[in-house]
Amino acid sequence: MPELGIRVLFMGNNLQRLFTGLWVTVRISLIAVLLSMVFGTFLGLAMTVRNPLVRVTLRIYLEFIRIMPQLVLLFLVYFGLSKAFGINLSGEVSAVLVFTLWGSAEMGDLVRGASNCVPKHQYESGAAIGLNRGQVYRYIILPQILRRLVPPAMNLTTRMIKTTSLVVMIGVVEVLKVAQQIIEGNRYTVPDSALWVYGAVLLLYFLACWPVSLFARHLEKVWKN
């Protein structure tokens, strides 16, 4: 009976354990997202340079990272690196590394797209009133890129938060892993706990992603003009 299943959430410190697991998820995502925003911005601006070699190299990187399933990348870094080069990374560090590699590529593409959207005559009208290159970027180009960037970047952020659930596969104990442990631990006493525990996990993911989209919506409203 479902009414019984919900009990499991309030047994012992289960709820607290779930939140601790959620924090691991959020921590990995937050670090990876922040790093991705920084590297992605440089990557994206680098993709707009004239040098064809730079552009092609970055393009290949981007496509490679995008085509590879994130899970394969995780295995490659977590198991592959340690075997091949004796580099032993913890699951969490591997996760941050992989998600940063991936996030930077995606973010770079978003930045490139957003900066291509700013028409050439915006640079020129800035220059024509005597702004130097740095000022043109600071006052005219970057604010416009930023406004275009926020919605897709927030979208990417929530995607990254959701994708962190994959790190279960390399032994990181995050929210999903905790959920599995709770279900396992109560397998005999509460046989139908899966529905409730995974339901709770779903809610927790929602809690993690919701503020991001609220923030995005807020910014969009502020910048509406």
Next chain:
Amino acid sequence: MEKKEIVLELKHVRKDFGNGPVLKDISLQLHKGEVMVFIGPSGCGKSTLLRCINGLEGIQGGEILLNGKLISTENTKWSEVRQKIGMVFQSYDLFPHMTVMENILLGPVKVQGRNRKEAEQEAERLLERVGLSDKQRAFPAQLSGGQKQRAAIVRALIMKPQILLFDEVTAALDPEMVREVLDVMLELAKSGGTMMIVTHELSFAKAVADRIIFLDDGIIVESGTPEEFFTRQKTERAQRFLNTFIFREEKGGDEA
């Protein structure tokens, strides 16, 4: 006109984008208070000429002098030169993320380091002069094309440039808005502004110009007063060009 000082001088300017010269051998002198209007067929190099003058394009030959000082050099401080040579473009080029007032203040405050309050007061005066007093806080997207161009003119004016360049500023406007922008330019010309104007509005050219320069194929084909140019063209090319307009105007009249 003859006695007035020369503000800008071009000597044998040549511009080549890499596939043949676009400007071949342009020499001219712009005097203080003079209004010079460039006309000529599309693609003859009018925009390129203005863009070379304020350094948006480099030149491959010849010299450009501002107040007798060479500005067409490798290490020209264009940021300084452009404060003296304002430019208004054909496209609506206000910065879309800023209000009209912010657009106008950017130059005086960030480039010239002027006091914000003082610049704001001047901006208000200028906006009133072009009939945009009520649009200070509006964003460009809320303005009509004509209003945007008048705001763009104010943005250039507030820098107190010695010369203003206008590149077909009414070409992208709906016909009913052309007049309000041309009126502003006419008023600027009357109050002593030194200007170089590229336009296809021939009756405006006639009214505003001290000198008309007819460009074709990257060279100055004719140069003279509006009367000379419109009544007795020296070259067949200019005649042909003007004839296409007469035809166009007649045709437009039929349709109306």
